[in-house]
Amino acid sequence: METVKLTIDNREIEVPKGTTIYKAAKSLGIDIPVLCYMDLHDLKVENKPAGCRICVVEVEGRRNLAPSCSTDCMNGMVVKTHTTRVINARRTVMELILSDHPKDCLTCPKSGHCDLQDMAVRLGIREIPGQEFAEMSTYKKDFSPSIIRDVDKCIMCRRCETMCNDVQTVGALSAVNRGFMSVVAPAFEQDLEKSPCTYCGQCVAVCPTGALTEVDHTAKVIRALSDPTKTVLVQTAPAVRAALGEEFGMEPGTLVTGKMAAALRQIGFDFVFDTDFAADLTIMEEGTELLDRLTRHLNGDKNVKLPILTSCCPGWVNFFENNYNDMLDVPSTAKSPQQMFGAIAKSYFAEKLGKKREELVVVSIMPCLAKKYECQRDEFKHDNNPDVDYSISTRELAHMIKSFNINFIDLADEDFDRPLGESTGAGVIFGATGGVIEAAVRTAYEVQTGKPLPRLDFTELRGMEGIRSATIDFNGLPVNIGIAHGLGNARKLLDDVRDGKANYHAIEIMACPGGCIGGGGQPLHHGDSSIIKARMAAIYREDAGKTLRKSHENPYIKQLYEEFLGKPMSEKAHHLLHTHYFKKGNKDIYI
Amino acid sequence: MSHIKVGLKPEQIKAIQEICKSFNNEPGELINVLHKTQGYFGYLPAEVQEVIAANLNISVAKVYGVVTFYSFFTMIPKGKHPISVCTGTACYVRGAEKVLDEFKRILEIKVGETSADGKFSLSCLRCVGACGLAPVVLVGEKVYGRVSPDGVKDIIKEYQD
Numbered sequence: 001m002e003t004v005k006l007t008i009d010n011r012e013i014e015v016p017k018g019t020t021i022y023k024a025a026k027s028l029g030i031d032i033p034v035l036c037y038m039d040l041h042d043l044k045v046e047n048k049p050a051g052c053r054i055c056v057v058e059v060e061g062r063r064n065l066a067p068s069c070s071t072d073c074m075n076g077m078v079v080k081t082h083t084t085r086v087i088n089a090r091r092t093v094m095e096l097i098l099s100d101h102p103k104d105c106l107t108c109p110k111s112g113h114c115d116l117q118d119m120a121v122r123l124g125i126r127e128i129p130g131q132e133f134a135e136m137s138t139y140k141k142d143f144s145p146s147i148i149r150d151v152d153k154c155i156m157c158r159r160c161e162t163m164c165n166d167v168q169t170v171g172a173l174s175a176v177n178r179g180f181m182s183v184v185a186p187a188f189e190q191d192l193e194k195s196p197c198t199y200c201g202q203c204v205a206v207c208p209t210g211a212l213t214e215v216d217h218t219a220k221v222i223r224a225l226s227d228p229t230k231t232v233l234v235q236t237a238p239a240v241r242a243a244l245g246e247e248f249g250m251e252p253g254t255l256v257t258g259k260m261a262a263a264l265r266q267i268g269f270d271f272v273f274d275t276d277f278a279a280d281l282t283i284m285e286e287g288t289e290l291l292d293r294l295t296r297h298l299n300g301d302k303n304v305k306l307p308i309l310t311s312c313c314p315g316w317v318n319f320f321e322n323n324y325n326d327m328l329d330v331p332s333t334a335k336s337p338q339q340m341f342g343a344i345a346k347s348y349f350a351e352k353l354g355k356k357r358e359e360l361v362v363v364s365i366m367p368c369l370a371k372k373y374e375c376q377r378d379e380f381k382h383d384n385n386p387d388v389d390y391s392i393s394t395r396e397l398a399h400m401i402k403s404f405n406i407n408f409i410d411l412a413d414e415d416f417d418r419p420l421g422e423s424t425g426a427g428v429i430f431g432a433t434g435g436v437i438e439a440a441v442r443t444a445y446e447v448q449t450g451k452p453l454p455r456l457d458f459t460e461l462r463g464m465e466g467i468r469s470a471t472i473d474f475n476g477l478p479v480n481i482g483i484a485h486g487l488g489n490a491r492k493l494l495d496d497v498r499d500g501k502a503n504y505h506a507i508e509i510m511a512c513p514g515g516c517i518g519g520g521g522q523p524l525h526h527g528d529s530s531i532i533k534a535r536m537a538a539i540y541r542e543d544a545g546k547t548l549r550k551s552h553e554n555p556y557i558k559q560l561y562e563e564f565l566g567k568p569m570s571e572k573a574h575h576l577l578h579t580h581y582f583k584k585g586n587k588d589i590y591i
Numbered sequence: 592m593s594h595i596k597v598g599l600k601p602e603q604i605k606a607i608q609e610i611c612k613s614f615n616n617e618p619g620e621l622i623n624v625l626h627k628t629q630g631y632f633g634y635l636p637a638e639v640q641e642v643i644a645a646n647l648n649i650s651v652a653k654v655y656g657v658v659t660f661y662s663f664f665t666m667i668p669k670g671k672h673p674i675s676v677c678t679g680t681a682c683y684v685r686g687a688e689k690v691l692d693e694f695k696r697i698l699e700i701k702v703g704e705t706s707a708d709g710k711f712s713l714s715c716l717r718c719v720g721a722c723g724l725a726p727v728v729l730v731g732e733k734v735y736g737r738v739s740p741d742g743v744k745d746i747i748k749e750y751q752d
Binding site: 165170171172173174175176177178185186187188189195196590591 | 604608637640641642644645646649650651652653654655656659660662
């Protein structure tokens with residue numbers, strides 16, 4: 001490997017050719033401030049438009065200051081990262097950015113988690129010269145069902161564009177207009193709702209300021225909790241327990257399942273249930289559908305569509321409705337766990353309680369912003385009453401816990417309520433990429449072969465690689481499995497399927513890099529992707545610690561089928577647990 | 592900018608597809624495709640941009656981003672008689688701005704707009720290579736030299752029928 005030698009702040013260093021000054025300095029322990037720059041190393045995502053100029057350094061012999069995030073090291077370079085000239089330039093840049101930024105930090109939803117605020121503190125900005133005559137750009141606010149755009153707070157770092165276009169290939173956002181008038185916006189500056197946005201929320205996850213935030217439903221949840229005529233149920237998604245602790249200063253990857261259940265009970269939910277239960281139920285339906293399609297395919301039925309695609313991720317559903325609307329019969333018809341939970345809660349469980357569905361309020365805690373949109377979809381309503389009333393993010397739950405004066409860290413562990421709180425390890429791993437298909441394999445194998453699984457851990461299905469594939473031996477029948485996380489990877493895989501280049505029987509797709517653990521509603525990682533890896537390890541730890549690890553062994557799932565649904569894919573199950581998809585967009589008529 | 596539906600005819604969609612194809616549907620040729628398409632339509636309404644995006648396999652947001660970045664591209668149809676006032680250095684120092692102001696006043700439109708009757712649109716350009724005649728105004732292909740603010744109403748009158 002070719003290397004170069006240089007000096008940074010009077011210290012010599014040798015780095016591989018092509019290393020940036022910023023990274024070389026970092027390896028010396030010199031922490032050059034960056035704002036627009038973002039490196040999600042484990043996901044192979046880098047944003048370095050060199051737009052903000054906060055990271056400038058002085059390079060001997062160079063006329064102007066160099067942006068260290070995007071300037072490569074050269075042999076013999078002499079770099080200074082904190083000269084008076086550099087510090088003054090950095091301050092001026094910051095003052096200019098702040099001169100066109102609203103000063104409502106006290107009431108901003110991002111306050112306390114804002115990279116711009118942190119930078120102002122770090123650089124010790126105490127006043128903004130010329131503020132009284134500086135012009136402020138103003139732009140309409142955009143409220144979608146999941147995401148709020150407040151472009152006045154945008155600093156044009158382009159991180160959201162990198163996520164939306166390069167990583168997710170959704171193409172909802174682009175920089176438009178020019179100079180002072182430039183903003184990041186959807187085509188024709190329409191609202192997000194009219195764009196191909198999937199509400200995956202990856203833009204929100206990386207936005208350094210309050211320009212992109214989630215729609216906050218906590219006030220509605222609190223109102224429901226204080227309504228004596230309502231019975232309020234809560235369900236928590238698998239990925240939440242692996243990340244919620246971060247909001248309370250705990251190490252990334254700390255499992256807080258028991259504390260979370262305790263906190264939800266203290267908040268006042270009448271029943272603390274688990275989406276993992278519905279994940280087990282999803283496996284029963286989706287696994288049966290997979291086996292049904294597979295059997296028919298092997299028997300030579302030409303009408304059967306393979307591969308079967310998972311359908312638990314609402315961002316992914318939005319994506320294929322927009323981009324693969326010629327293949328709407330390929331994904332599984334199984335609803336997502338969130339929606340299966342809502343449908344069962346407001347039928348089976350309501351009957352058990354002797355209550356009408358209108359008397360129940362179902363709240364979901366999700367690592368996801370697309371879930372907010374999903375629960376509002378018309379097909380998930382019954383007489384205008386939604387199966388899931390409100391979906392709030394991991395971040396919103398953390399905020400609720402704090403505002404209810406609960407000392408989260410010191411809470412003693414509690415368990416979920418029964419019946420809809422019981423789950424197996426298979427339900428837990430839904431939170432990580434590859435988990436849904438691994439859970440499906442654990443059940444489908446035993447149902448298909450009638451034999452117990454020789455092993456439970458399918459490590460070949462796990463990992464952070466964007467596209468993965470494996471062949472699982474179903475007692476002599478090879479089943480080809482594909483996995484993609486991140487919508488850009490999903491697109492590559494789906495294009496291969498459409499072109500007949502791939503031969504898969506089943507494919508799992510998650511919209512967010514890493515799966516739900518990297519969802520748009522999770523605690524902000526601030527560019528540190530090792531946090532997502534730590535959450536993934538936590539998910540598999542939780543699975544390994546469970547007594548039951550196969551969905552079909554969940555006793556309450558068995559009871560649900562015995563008492564209510566009959567068997568998987570029965571008429572009742574079809575009615576309550578399956579859905580259909582809609583064509584969106586008009587791209588096809590223009591080609 | 593609002594999303595006005597123009598209702599593209601099949602042959603118009605075909606024409607855009609042909610333009611895209613002449614650049615091998617290369618995403619990198621976006622500016623050339625936009626240039627040629629604007630030559631064909633006179634402007635670039637939203638649906639035209641959607642067709643281009645679909646054929647070059649890039650996002651509509653990206654196409655719109657490029658259209659709004661370059662002042663040459665417009666989403667508003669040009670008037671029957673497009674008026675361009677040169678505001679290059681030579682014309683500028685010889686009073687082009689006053690000439691421009693007079694056009695704005697009489698036509699009651701701003702730069703980049705089209706008059707309500709669709710007859711005139713107003714734009715600025717930088718140098719047509721006739722600096723000796725500064726300040727210069729173009730109406731369609733016709734060049735007017737040494738234009739004074741007083742002469743503006745006579746130019747407009749020529750096209751007023």
